[in-house]
Amino acid sequence: MKRGAEANAMSRADRVLSDEQIERINAPIERASTLPAESYCSPVFFEAERERIFSRHWVCVLFDFDVAEVGQALPFELCGMPLLAVRDLDGRLRVFHNVVPYDGCLAIMEPTFGLTEIVTPFHGWVYRLDGRLQAAPFWDGTPRRDQQPAAVPATDLVEVHCATYLHTVFVNLSPQPEPFEDYIAPIARQFSQYDLGDVAVVLDRTGQPIVPRAVTHCNWKIFFDIDGPNVLHENFVHRAYRESAAHPRVTAAGEKTYHEIVDGYLIGLGFNYSDFTETYGAVDPAEPHLGANGQLPDQAAFVDLYPAMSFSIAPGYIEIAINLPDGAEWTVDRRMYLLPASAVTPENAAKHEKVYGFHGEVAPEDNRISEAVQKAARSPVYTQRFFSPFWDGMRHQFHRWVAADLAG
Numbered sequence: 001m002k003r004g005a006e007a008n009a010m011s012r013a014d015r016v017l018s019d020e021q022i023e024r025i026n027a028p029i030e031r032a033s034t035l036p037a038e039s040y041c042s043p044v045f046f047e048a049e050r051e052r053i054f055s056r057h058w059v060c061v062l063f064d065f066d067v068a069e070v071g072q073a074l075p076f077e078l079c080g081m082p083l084l085a086v087r088d089l090d091g092r093l094r095v096f097h098n099v100v101p102y103d104g105c106l107a108i109m110e111p112t113f114g115l116t117e118i119v120t121p122f123h124g125w126v127y128r129l130d131g132r133l134q135a136a137p138f139w140d141g142t143p144r145r146d147q148q149p150a151a152v153p154a155t156d157l158v159e160v161h162c163a164t165y166l167h168t169v170f171v172n173l174s175p176q177p178e179p180f181e182d183y184i185a186p187i188a189r190q191f192s193q194y195d196l197g198d199v200a201v202v203l204d205r206t207g208q209p210i211v212p213r214a215v216t217h218c219n220w221k222i223f224f225d226i227d228g229p230n231v232l233h234e235n236f237v238h239r240a241y242r243e244s245a246a247h248p249r250v251t252a253a254g255e256k257t258y259h260e261i262v263d264g265y266l267i268g269l270g271f272n273y274s275d276f277t278e279t280y281g282a283v284d285p286a287e288p289h290l291g292a293n294g295q296l297p298d299q300a301a302f303v304d305l306y307p308a309m310s311f312s313i314a315p316g317y318i319e320i321a322i323n324l325p326d327g328a329e330w331t332v333d334r335r336m337y338l339l340p341a342s343a344v345t346p347e348n349a350a351k352h353e354k355v356y357g358f359h360g361e362v363a364p365e366d367n368r369i370s371e372a373v374q375k376a377a378r379s380p381v382y383t384q385r386f387f388s389p390f391w392d393g394m395r396h397q398f399h400r401w402v403a404a405d406l407a408g
Helices: 002-015 017-023 044-056 178-189 222-226 273-280 346-352 357-376 393-407
Strands: 059-063 072-078 081-087 092-098 133-135 157-165 167-173 199-201 213-216 258-261 266-272 299-305 307-312 317-326 331-340
Touching: 017 393, 044 317, 044 393, 059 072, 059 092, 059 178, 059 317, 157 178, 167 178, 178 213, 178 266, 178 299, 213 357, 222 299, 222 317, 222 331, 222 357, 222 393, 266 273, 266 393, 273 299, 331 357
Parallel strands: none
Antiparallel strands: 059 167, 072 081, 081 092, 092 157, 157 167, 199 331, 213 331, 258 266, 266 299, 299 307, 307 317, 317 331
């Protein structure tokens, strides 16, 4: 039965891309095509992505402060699949499929605090915060709360592989995932000049994390494509870049002033911060920074970790965004910011509220273009687009990842 279900899932995924489309996506960049227009609009295509991408890769879904307290529980969804994050009595963050095996209802329906156990809403089953069943009241008709769960088959909540990195929570729904350490390793590998262990979440004047949220009317792939791998758009879409002589990122002789990062599933734009102070502002070496061993770093980047994380790094801060699809044509974007731990103090809170000022301007400019591309995908002349061999090597790689996952 299991093999049949897997075969059906594979056949549904395979049908969304033809052999000809896959061949054109994987062709050398000079003659390659992008994913087809229907990949940005079709619910059938999105269902295949849910099965073959978001159910099989590590995906960032929450920030650890979303479920900060012992006994706190947060129901949430990943591509429409109900999940449940719980901070258990030992302080460990766990994630479960939010489904009671017996009655098929959600185990928890609303965000909850102060739990010592989970009492399900439909039939009152009682679970420990580690997901193990403790009681099935009235299971044999008698009013006993302490019914022995051993008499009930397949009773525990189904736990999901979960890991936290830089205050960001990742899950993997597959039964045998790639080791998380291998998946996340490119970040430390690419940014060796940084002390990534000495960071703290930026707080506002009320002591709460600063977490901007936006909902953009575009497919998640359009959002991903523009956010990190697409370099050329900067000079045309963003005011700050248009006004800086450092852009576009080429010399007068047409040589790139950046380098392409493709390391594991980390992809995007890397550069020396000192080459772009006209755009981003100079760094005061006397101010707290994120450099390892007290050395001011010069590495900087705008990258994405496939399939759902945006990661921006500069000497003084890190921005992390969770970009998750909400159906075929919407993307929900949540961001948070990290600074050197010594800099995150109540006295600095007012200044920290401005840390996302640059990104607060740039993100809506990107989102406006993302929505325009989404609208254009409905045109009968859109079909498949093409790549610039000079600029689009990383974009080409991203489209090849998607095609490979869907083709199996």
